[in-house]
Amino acid sequence: MHVLIVVAHHDPRSLTHGLALHVAEGLCQAGPGNSYEIADLSAQGFDPRFTAADHGLYHGQMPTPADVAAEQARIDRADALVLVFPVYWWSMPALLKGWIDRVFAKGWAFDFSADYALVKKLGRLPVHLLGVAGADQDTYERHGYAAAMKTQIDHGIFDFCGAPVLTSELVLESETQDPTAHLRAAHTLGRHLFSAAHEPAATA
Template identity: 65%
Template structure:
C-alpha cells in the first residue's frame, strides 16, 4: 500500500507538518508492504490559483498544465490519500483548496458533460482527512461545524468524484494541548490507515 500524505502549512516546523510526519511513521511501522510519500505544497511552491489554463482543462480544450499533471500522477500511484491541514475559517487553507480546485479536474477526477452527465472517476481512491483545529469539540458541536465541514469537504469534493472517505479526524485544541498528544494521535491514525488496506488486499489489487 502506498499512501500520499498532502500537507498545507507555510511553516516546516508547524504542528501540521509534525502530524503529517507522525501519520507516515504510523503507516511505515505497520508492515513491510506499506509506504508513504509526503507532498509539502508550500515547500514545493504549488500555485493554487485557478487560471485560464485550468479553465481550458475544465472545458476539455487543453491538457493539464505540467504541475497539475505531476500531482495527478502522484495520486494515481497511491492507494490512499491523506490530507493534513489546519482549519482556517472552518475549512481547509486556500493552498490545499486550490490544489483540489486545480488537480481534481474534469476529465481526470470526474467526467461531466451536458449530454453525458456525471461519471465519477476516483472510485478506487481511499481518503483520510486529518484537520488540526484550534477550537475545542464543544465549539464544533455547538455551531454545527462538524456537519458543515462534512457537507463541504467529504460530500462536496470526494463523493462527487467517487472517492471513499474512510476516516475524517479533527485534532482539537491544537494551540492549548501538548503537541505530543496530537503526534501520538497522528501515529495511531497512520496505523489505522494501514489497517484499512491489509497487505494481502494490496497485493490482490
C-alpha cells in the same frame, strides 16, 4: 502499499507537519512493504490559482498543465490519500483548496456522460482527512462548523469524485493542549490506514 500525504502549512516545525510525519511513521511500522510520499505544497511552491489554462482544461480546449499532471500522477501512484491541514475560517487553507480546485480536474477526477450524468472517477482512492483546529468541540458542535466541513469537504468534494472518506477527524484545541496525544493518534492512524477498521485518528 503506498500513501500520498499532502500537507498545507508553511512552517515545517508546525503541528500539522508533525502529524503528517507521525502518520508516515505509523504506516511504515505497520508493514515493511509500506511506503509514502509527502507533498509539501508550500515548500514546493504549488500555485493554487485557477487560471485560464485550468479553465481551458475544464472545457476540453487545452491540455493538462504540467504541474497539475505531476500532482495527478502522484495520486495515481498512491493506494490512499491523506490530507493534513490547519483549519482556517472553518475550512481548509486556500493553498489546499486551490490544489483541489486545479488537480481534481474534470476528465480525471470526475466527468459527465453523454446525457450529463455525473461520472465519479476516483472510486479506487480511499481518503483520510486530518484537520488541525484551535477551537474546542463545543464550539464546532454549537455552531455546526464540523457538520458544515463534512458537507463541504467529505461530501461536496470527495463523494462527488467517488473517493471514499474513511477518516475525517479534527485535532481540537491544538494551540492549548499538549500535542503528545494528537501525535500519538496520528501515529495510530498511520498504522491502521489499510486496516478494515482503524481506531479514531485524533482525540480532543
